[in-house]
Amino acid sequence: MYSYSEFDEAFVRARVAQFTQQVERRLDGSLTEEEFRPLRLMNGLYLQLHAYMLRVAIPYGTINPRQMRQLAHIAQTWDKGYGHFTTRQNIQFNWPKLEDVPAILQALADVGMHAIQTSGNCVRNVTADHFAGAAADEIEDPRPVAELLRQWSTDHPEFQFLPRKFKIAITGAPHDRAVTRAHDIGLRMVRNAKGEPGFEVIVGGGLGRTPMIGHTVRDFLPKADLLPYVEAVLSVYNTLGRRDNKYKARIKITVHETGKEEITRLIEDRFAELRPLFGGNDQKLLAEIEEAFAPPAFRNAPTDAYDAFYKADPTFRSWADTNLTAHRNAQYAIVTISLKAHGATPGDATADQMRLIADLAERYGHSEIRISHEQNVILPHVHKSDLPALHAALVQAGLGTANVGLISDIIACPGMDYCSLATARSIPIAQQIATRFDELKLEHEVGPLKIKISGCINACGHHHVGHIGILGLDRAGVENYQITLGGDGTETAAIGEKTGPGFAYDEIVPAIERIVRAYLDVRQSPEETFLECFRRTGIDPFKAALYDGEGEKDAA
């Protein structure tokens, strides 16, 4: 993977030194909170419900074992022994003290990590397909481009005060695992008629209070034009984006208000101005970055042991069926380590678990680790003959849950257990749903089903694109949960449809169970997934399951 250049290193160190002084000045009273707040946010430090929270970027979800061990060290030294992996391929520490934050940032800089631009109205951590560089369906590894975008956007003087935050996602595969259609800019690698790789550029997607699927402004952008084109998009947004109303400030609103055709024209005009200014240094840099992402030296060895184990051991087979994905090298597999043990907090890993993952990545995974926006950890390159030993080690550490892509593999934002913006809790709902379906022993029968939970309208839990989405609200001083169905974050992206009135905290799990049972009743065969079934039947059978009989209950 990419290691910091001298320039990166010097920049991050300088920022740590600067923020260290800013914290000192806040603590001695030279800076007021009003002055300090934007400075701490620029460095990923929030004040949440019960404590400060530090959000650390894991650019495009790629992290090495040394960095993972450092996160474990930070969790143990300055936090409560765990970290929370988020839906934006970041990690959050929920309990740091203000005076310890400079030391934490120093420790991050020691391993080439930082918390810069994980908050504020700037280009945020660039996210990517978590199977990048390994997936069988991939055109090219998108991470070199993501790294180029990281370097370009970091401290970019023109884009530090955008109308609002700006999120870029990138995928190198036709199967979209990076939710590119719900980002400010989504980049999907495609080939043109000549077979050359380039990008479909999608602009103006987003979730939050006004969910929108992005518009394609370019069907095919040559790779060499990427940086000037992205700069053109940002530049148009920076000029047109609304600064008068926070809720209308994202580029999705700009696109909506300007119209797709006009915004496309403006972007292309700006691109025509910018393109000649890029003299080719970006391409030289990209070529250097690409070298850093060279695939590991894959081993050539028999996989018979895997096949035999798969036949013999049902526990292993169940895990292999759900947690493995096809690798471009047929002897290898992509392993998803579930951070969703039934009843546990989605996305949380203890310091010990982080260290074990680092060890296993070194022993079995060519020292590569990824973090997914679905809040799991990926070992992208594991030789199949190593899978039984890897699985055994994971099981011992509580990391062997065989549920990836199933109903208990839930995305959940921190919700009102931590977040000061939340209007209701998310985590306990996720815990209860996972526990309930584990008790019922139904989840493998139900099959692929993505539940996504947000604790407020800002939709960090991506509920709009969940097959079942749950949104926690405050209705007259009581937690209330609204359900959406049929959302989809992939290449067939769709915003979920609201079912109707919401459910109270203790009613939401039974409501989800009614939806799932309705699906089992109406599906044509076990092969028809929840989403396929929903698309065939529409919302009515699910509405009936949710609300019919409610009246009788009230009358009783």
Added chain:
Amino acid sequence: MSRRFTPKIVTANRLREGDVVYLTADDRWSPFHHEAELIEDEAHAQLRLLHATAQKLVVVGAYLADAKPGPNGPEPTHFREEFRTRGPSNYNHGKQADYA
């Protein structure tokens, strides 16, 4: 006719630790909601809030939160404030652990 004033407490987070605290009648910052001063008068509430926000080296983000009288002192009326008195529901962390 003016609406009746809902009783309030002043709450904030400690600058250094981030911990949730409540302003008491004798000008301390207590970790316990029930030790907070229950303010029944709107003008007094504004004065107490000013007093709190002036303590720039002690607390951050002071605000008035609705509260009601209880047998041991003021109690929160909204679930958000109730969560702030104890900590997250997924782990035994925060006040529920620190002051158990």
